[in-house]
Amino acid sequence: MKILDVVQGTQEWHDIRASHFTASEAPAMAGVSKYTSRAALLKQKYTGVAEEVTPAQQRLFDRGHAAEAAARPIAEEIVGEELYPVTGVSEEHPHLLASLDGCTMLEDVIFEHKLWNESLVAAVQADDLPEHYKVQMDQQLLVSGAERCLFMCSDGTRENSAWCWHEADQKRFDFLLAGWEQFRQDLADYQPQAQQVAAQG
Numbered sequence: 001m002k003i004l005d006v007v008q009g010t011q012e013w014h015d016i017r018a019s020h021f022t023a024s025e026a027p028a029m030a031g032v033s034k035y036t037s038r039a040a041l042l043k044q045k046y047t048g049v050a051e052e053v054t055p056a057q058q059r060l061f062d063r064g065h066a067a068e069a070a071a072r073p074i075a076e077e078i079v080g081e082e083l084y085p086v087t088g089v090s091e092e093h094p095h096l097l098a099s100l101d102g103c104t105m106l107e108d109v110i111f112e113h114k115l116w117n118e119s120l121v122a123a124v125q126a127d128d129l130p131e132h133y134k135v136q137m138d139q140q141l142l143v144s145g146a147e148r149c150l151f152m153c154s155d156g157t158r159e160n161s162a163w164c165w166h167e168a169d170q171k172r173f174d175f176l177l178a179g180w181e182q183f184r185q186d187l188a189d190y191q192p193q194a195q196q197v198a199a200q201g
Helices: 011-018 023-029 036-049 057-081 118-125 131-144 168-186 191-199
Strands: 086-089 096-100 109-115 146-155 161-167
Touching: 011 096, 011 161, 011 168, 023 036, 023 096, 023 131, 023 168, 036 168, 057 109, 057 161, 096 109, 096 131, 109 131, 118 146, 118 161, 131 146, 131 161, 131 191
Parallel strands: 109 146
Antiparallel strands: 086 096, 146 161
């Protein structure tokens, strides 16, 4: 992984993300996102214009970031090493980017944190994560070269924290890479709706 000298959340970080295919976009690319359709992601990547974050969404993001920071020491105890937030691109696939909530110094274990919610906790405890989360971690593992990812859902406290492991899997990597290659072709052929209408007229 080539680590980028950017701070997550800054304008520079947003600019770099706009020119790469990111791990958080991978679920939408694969058609399994809970939040964004593949068509919406194609339009966003074509126009370079992302949907504006609402105040309610920002408050949720802020809560998530605070919980993540509070949960990192708990994750470090589980992993047995310190975890550092980093943003990096794949050396083998430089169009792929991942922002990691945590990564060990040896880059063999990474950390992904989500804000506590009952349904996700139940999935973690059953070791049956929705594909939405797995695809994001697949890209994080592929980009980082890590062997496994500690997935944690918490509010930053030990009482409300649940976790499981997601392992690197070459078959899943192959599926991810094929999906992004098709997405890249579709993006190259992309025509906005207005142009399609004009061409048909």
